[in-house]
Every structure is written in structure tokens, then in C-alpha cells.
Amino acid sequence: MPARIKAAADTAHGDVLVEMQESYRYAATYQTSQTKDNGMAFFLHQNSVIEACKDAGAQINLD
Incomplete structure (x- = not known):
């Protein structure tokens, strides 16, 4: 990944x-x-990536 x-x-x-x-x-x-906290931090940060892409006019879906 x-x-x-x-x-x-x-x-x-x-x-x-x-x-x-x-x-x-x-x-x-x-x-x-691969701790629970590290996993949670990574997965929660994906929202920041999605929002940055949306703000740049390139909406994405990471599902």
C-alpha cells in the first residue's frame, strides 16, 4: 500500500x-x-485526502 x-x-x-x-x-x-492506533490514524487520515482532492476539483472515492 x-x-x-x-x-x-x-x-x-x-x-x-x-x-x-x-x-x-x-x-x-x-x-x-500494525497497532490499532496506527491503523486508526491511517484510516482517519484518508478523509483528509478525500477532502483535499474534492477541494482541488478531483473528487475521489477510497471505498
Whole structure:
């Protein structure tokens, strides 16, 4: 998963880039230490990615 997020972040810009980079950090942390707290942080952050994309005019769905 972190590799796919990084690939998406490589093409993003602005606020979307910032949120995708943060998502990559959360995913990498969760992958190395799969605690409930790390998982919750990663999954909750996905809302920030969705909102940044929506604000940039590129609405996405991560379901």
C-alpha cells in the first residue's frame, strides 16, 4: 500500500500533495507497526485526502 500511495503522491500537487505525503507516512508507519492506533490514524487520515482532492476539483472515492 505505501508504494501505491507514494506513486499517487508523485503526481499530486498543492494541498493534495501534502495530504498524500502524510498518508504515505501513516501507511508506512502502520505497515511496520500494525497497532490499532496506527491503523486508526491511517484510516482517519484518508478523509483528509478525500477532502483535499474534492477541494482541488478531483473528487475521489477510497471505498
